Amino acid sequence: MRSVAARCHTALPNVRAAQRVQQRRSHICSAAATKEGPIIIDGQVLHSITQERLELINSLDDFAAEQILPILKPVDKLWQPQDFLPDPESPDFLDQIHDLRERTKNIPDEYFVTLVGDMITEEALPTYMAMLNTLDGVRDETGASPSPWGQWTRQWVAEENRHGDLMNKFCWLTGRVNMRSVEVTIQNLIGSGMNPKTENNPYLGFVYTSFQERATKVSHGNTARLALEYGDETLSKICGAIAADESRHEIAYTRIIDELFRQDPNGAMLAFADMMRKQIVMPAHLMDDMEHGAKNGGRNLFEDFSIVAEDLGVYNAVGIDDELESGMGSRSPHLEHLVPVERRERVERLARLVHDVRHRRGGRFVAHQEPWRGGWGGGTTTVGTTRCSSSHPPRRSGQTERVIRNSGRDAPDHYTGR
């Protein structure tokens, strides 16, 4: 097999066709350009978009400028982390911290495990920017490209950057979290990166990002709801404000997917099916605090965090898949108009595939009820789930039998079941 560099070199003459469409995009190496099939490194497919579809992406600049960029908010209209935090310039700064600690001291440990996991996911933002800039046709070619896609990526990241900042500072002030362990986890996670299997292909990349924005919207929305139930209105507003950002971002990425469905229903459908078949890789699945496995019988940190979050009702992979399935359903009428009759069978196959993936995920976890030892500060958190058998339909959110042990602090009755 020839080297990647050699294959990229042979690609350049055909890339010029794309460059004629968009002059400023100067270095694209796509599978379409090589006409030799995709480049594969370590079993991963690279640059899988076809030339025709790359040209379609290159024709979407006006769409991105008119339909996507306006979803971002002007900086002077946006909240900043400091709007929700004790003011260090205020003479009663220490009193504000005291109040914050009073409000948060009785929140269950499991909630903090979930909040910290969500925060660490947000803090790995450099990885997500890198991922977007792997995508052919939409990457920021210079780091300060004036193209609408370059502007979107940078300003989306700038909005997202506030999320990790705010959650990190809040957690630090509570005194409820082992911050050094959290910082080690963040450094490891960013250092590990992630491979979402999007093949430098913007079709696949935008399916991935639209899914992830939806997942974070659901997750932060649920931590907002729980914070209110635990009596911390400020924390609820924090999580709610972040969820509102995620919702705007989801609209943007979904709008891109809808445009792809409108202009290239077959390509969009195949991309959707491909990402579902691969099962969406969670962005923080490589998190590592360098002690969780050793102190917890070799269990995986991300898996334990996922179980705690799911049992708390904050994140539910099955629920998310339901939403994804309904998202697919919402596009089906669109497809009926656009997809020729002979291809509709593919739509039906895709719907079956989404259904199958949901139910495979439903049986993924192994049942155990173990304490969470060390690390971020799990306190009395117990990791456990009863949703353990693939032979039974998975329970929906809210139906999972609660097996987390409460900390014994004054948590609300709805939580403890008292």
Ligand SMILES: [Fe+2]
């Ligand atoms: Fe975020």
Ligand SMILES: [Fe+2]
């Ligand atoms: Fe987001």
